[in-house]
Amino acid sequence: xxxxxxxxxxxxxxxxxxxxxxxxxxxxxxxxxxxxxxxxxxxxxxxxxxxxxxxxxxxxxxxxxxxxxxxxxxxxxxxxxxxxxxxxxxxxxxxxxxxxxxxxxxxxxxxxxxxxxxxxxxxxxxxxxxxxxxxxxxxxxxxxxxxxxxxxxxxxxxxxxxxxxxxxxxxxxxxxxxxxxxxxxxxxxxxxxxxxxxxxxxxxxxxxxxxxxxxxxxxxxxxxxxxxxxxxxxxxxxxxxxxxxxxxxxxxxxxxxxxxxxx
Amino acid sequence: xxxxxxxxxxxxxxxxxxxxxxxxxxxxxxxxxxxxxxxxxxxxxxxxxxxxxxxxxxxxxxxxxxxxxxxxxxxxxxxxxxxxxxxxxxxxxxxxxxxxxxxxxxxxxxxxxxxxxxxxxxxxxxxxxxxxxxxxxxxxxxxxxxxxxxxxxxxxxxxxxxxxxxxxxxxxxxxxxxxxxxxxxxxxxxxxxxxxxxxxxxxxxxxxxxxxxxxxxxxxxxxxxxxxxxxxxxxxxxxxxxxxxxxxxxxxxxxxxxxxxxxxxx
Numbered sequence: 144x145x146x147x148x149x150x151x152x153x154x155x156x157x158x159x160x161x162x163x164x165x166x167x168x169x170x171x172x173x174x175x176x177x178x179x180x181x182x183x184x185x186x187x188x189x190x191x192x193x194x195x196x197x198x199x200x201x202x203x204x205x206x207x208x209x210x211x212x213x214x215x216x217x218x219x220x221x222x223x224x225x226x227x228x229x230x231x232x233x234x235x236x237x238x239x240x241x242x243x244x245x246x247x248x249x250x251x252x253x254x255x256x257x258x259x260x261x262x263x264x265x266x267x268x269x270x271x272x273x274x275x276x277x278x279x280x281x282x283x284x285x286x287x288x289x290x291x292x293x294x295x296x297x298x299x300x301x302x303x304x305x306x307x308x309x310x311x312x313x314x315x316x317x318x319x320x321x322x323x324x325x326x327x328x329x330x331x332x333x334x335x336x337x338x339x340x341x342x343x344x345x346x347x348x349x350x351x352x353x354x355x356x357x358x359x360x361x362x363x364x365x366x367x368x369x370x371x372x373x374x375x376x377x378x379x380x381x382x383x384x385x386x387x388x389x390x391x392x393x394x395x396x397x398x399x400x401x402x403x404x405x406x
Numbered sequence: 407x408x409x410x411x412x413x414x415x416x417x418x419x420x421x422x423x424x425x426x427x428x429x430x431x432x433x434x435x436x437x438x439x440x441x442x443x444x445x446x447x448x449x450x451x452x453x454x455x456x457x458x459x460x461x462x463x464x465x466x467x468x469x470x471x472x473x474x475x476x477x478x479x480x481x482x483x484x485x486x487x488x489x490x491x492x493x494x495x496x497x498x499x500x501x502x503x504x505x506x507x508x509x510x511x512x513x514x515x516x517x518x519x520x521x522x523x524x525x526x527x528x529x530x531x532x533x534x535x536x537x538x539x540x541x542x543x544x545x546x547x548x549x550x551x552x553x554x555x556x557x558x559x560x561x562x563x564x565x566x567x568x569x570x571x572x573x574x575x576x577x578x579x580x581x582x583x584x585x586x587x588x589x590x591x592x593x594x595x596x597x598x599x600x601x602x603x604x605x606x607x608x609x610x611x612x613x614x615x616x617x618x619x620x621x622x623x624x625x626x627x628x629x630x631x632x633x634x635x636x637x638x639x640x641x642x643x644x645x646x647x648x649x650x651x652x653x654x655x656x657x658x659x660x661x662x663x664x665x666x667x668x669x670x671x672x
Contacts (some may be wrong), residue, residue, distance in 0.1 A: 152533075158573060169579075169580050169583070172583050172584075173583055174584055175587075176583045176587050179587050179590060179591075180586065180587070180590045183590040183593060183594040184590075186594050186599075187593070187594055187599040187600075189606075190594075190599055190600050190604070190605055190606065190609070191450060191451075191454060191599075191600070193606050194454055194455075194604070195454040195462050196452065198453065198454065199453065239411075318432070319414070323432075323436075326435070326436065326439060327435050329439075330435070330438055330439050330442050331442070333443060333446060334442070335441065335444055335608065336446070337446065337450060341449060341450055341453055342449055343449065346449070
């Protein structure tokens with residue numbers, strides 16, 4: 144079963160790749176867009192640090208590492224998550240989601256791994272480069288253990304992001320016009336551009352336990368930049384597992400309310 | 407003729423208002439976008455400035471700036487890339503070309519209705535935040551008087567430029583990419599990441615000349631009395647200049663674009 148799903152997903156991915164290369168001009172435009180977006184983001188951080196040495200206790204290099212992680216995750220979401228899940232929202236509204244349910248594979252699989260937007264790979268690469276350059280500048284001597292921890296935390300962060308996306312998408316079964324999940328997601332995700340320590344207490348709690356952006360950028364960045372990792376490092380896996388379980392259950396509950404859109 | 411156009415515009419406005427009013431929850435979520443981003447920078451700058459001042463901005467000034475920013479960025483928002491561009495791509499523009507009213511008016515009606523419906527949610531949020539944060543404020547009467555014209559020009563520039571980007575859909579299917587670039591430049595140079603006065607040298611010089619500041623940052627600076635005398639006059643002149651330039655670009659792009667328009671499925 145799992146092998147079959149992987150085969151299907153990779154077939155979808157190949158077709159996305161072919162589609163992307165059919166529009167090479169757009170590809171170039173999108174890469175330019177990624178570079179410019181990144182340049183203005185770095186510009187923003189530079190403007191802030193032209194007036195201060197540290198931000199919430201984070202140095203320029205540490206904040207740039209965090210920005211790199213943010214851009215990386217953002218690209219990952221744009222490539223692997225938002226295309227499929229946004230499609231679900233469209234289909235539920237138009238009633239064509241029926242066809243997804245009729246396919247002989249789990250609906251959650253088709254909802255999550257059907258479409259890919261390949262050019263977002265430029266954000267993934269750029270994010271990794273920013274992180275790498277920032278780390279070299281910081282002269283952090285990452286131990287093998289530290290890198291392993293970082294990768295594990297990043298995986299947890301991505302899992303949490305998936306859970307949030309899935310939960311937001313599921314809302315479409317109640318509110319048909321939740322057209323733009325991307326926008327709602329970004330609304331909160333934007334806060335992850337800067338370390339969580341910057342925000343006032345109540346907002347920090349909100350971004351840690353309700354809409355856990357803290358685990359997506361701040362916590363992995365703590366691990367990799369050699370800052371003292373907070374206790375959040377140890378509960379990240381727990382939060383990730385709980386978030387994914389809750390989101391998939393919510394999805395099933397929402398799905399059971401789906402009544403198609405015949406009118 | 408003119409009164410017929412206005413009557414048509416009023417009718418479109420009523421229709422769009424009624425339509426958008428159905429989607430209050432969605433509107434509310436979009437509206438929140440206008441609040442969250444300024445809050446991020448409000449928080450950052452109040453942390454950075456501490457008890458001192460940066461380019462004449464003390465902590466309360468930053469708070470005030472970003473509170474006004476929330477209002478101004480909502481009122482000057484351009485949504486045309488989300489409304490006009492898809493209708494060009496899908497061919498839904500066609501019926502509107504047959505109407506005895508330029509499609510410009512419908513886009514305008516949609517823009518104004520969107521802002522009006524969202525005000526319903528945003529005003530209580532603004533008032534609540536202002537009451538919680540309570541920044542000190544000493545009014546600058548000339549600035550307050552000039553705020554309205556500057557705001558209207560900002561909204562116009564924003565709408566016209568937004569429409570120009572949307573009309574790129576006549577040529578390319580991905581006008582959104584170009585809009586994204588524009589928006590990220592506006593973020594940096596328009597006064598969101600920091601008030602223009604706080605930007606370092608060369609960025610500040612670029613911001614003063616380029617149009618981004620005049621779509622959101624400048625009216626705020628005017629209202630708060632941050633620009634005075636010759637600087638104020640020059641700013642208003644540049645803003646008026648960009649309004650005219652944006653209108654000219656709109657007309658040119660519309661005329662050449664609509665000739666190329668080959669509606670899909672129409």
